[in-house]
Amino acid sequence: MDVIEAIVIQRADVKGKETAASTDKTKAEFLWTLQATWLLVDTRLEMDPAFDQPVCKKKKLWAVVAEKLNAKLRGSEVAGVTAKAYECDLKWRNMLATYRKNSERAKRLGDASVHWEFYKAMNSVLGKSREEVEARRRAKLSGTRVGRAAASKRFTPILPTPPAAAAPCASRPPQDVLQLYMELQERKMNMWAQQKALEERKIEAINNLARAISSLAEKNADQ
Numbered sequence: 079m080d081v082i083e084a085i086v087i088q089r090a091d092v093k094g095k096e097t098a099a100s101t102d103k104t105k106a107e108f109l110w111t112l113q114a115t116w117l118l119v120d121t122r123l124e125m126d127p128a129f130d131q132p133v134c135k136k137k138k139l140w141a142v143v144a145e146k147l148n149a150k151l152r153g154s155e156v157a158g159v160t161a162k163a164y165e166c167d168l169k170w171r172n173m174l175a176t177y178r179k180n181s182e183r184a185k186r187l188g189d190a191s192v193h194w195e196f197y198k199a200m201n202s203v204l205g206k207s208r209e210e211v212e213a214r215r216r217a218k219l220s221g222t223r224v225g226r227a228a229a230s231k232r233f234t235p236i237l238p239t240p241p242a243a244a245a246p247c248a249s250r251p252p253q254d255v256l257q258l259y260m261e262l263q264e265r266k267m268n269m270w271a272q273q274k275a276l277e278e279r280k281i282e283a284i285n286n287l288a289r290a291i292s293s294l295a296e297k298n299a300d301q
Contacts (some may be wrong), residue, residue: 108159108160108165114161114175118161118170119200121146122166122170125143136167136295137163140166140167143163146163147161147166148161174197176194178283185203210233
């Protein structure tokens, strides 16, 4: 056998193995059918209390989601193809982004304006979760000094504004306001000039370094 012929055969074998590996990889990819997507939504919403815990290992939870999903799909999907934990996580992240967009639309235009088929099921759990989180935040805040102050201000009657003569402090004259504005503008200009000078120094340093490298390269070439 010639050397050239041997090389051609080896390349053909390698190409065949690569094709087989590529085919196996394609077969191993999980396809999110409508049924699989609905099962993912149901499984993830069932486990929402576990995901909502302040301390939890999401990686293990997604492994449980994938296990339950594959158990429900067994016998109804392509044999040998199972969903991985990271695939479930990624699919849910994409669906969560779509849900948030539709949730904002529902707030502006009403629920009737949303036609996404998964919105109602997701909102029945996630919408309540957000309300509960907000309620817990308000309850926690109500026990603090800030919360009590806010609550007391809510029922404080609005009194008429006292006359200017009774005010303890005179308002700032317009000239002082204008002077303060000019000082702020001057500070901004000074900061901008300093930043510009710094950028120019950086550019000059880079140019000097480039010239030094070029000079060194020319010396090495002459040697």
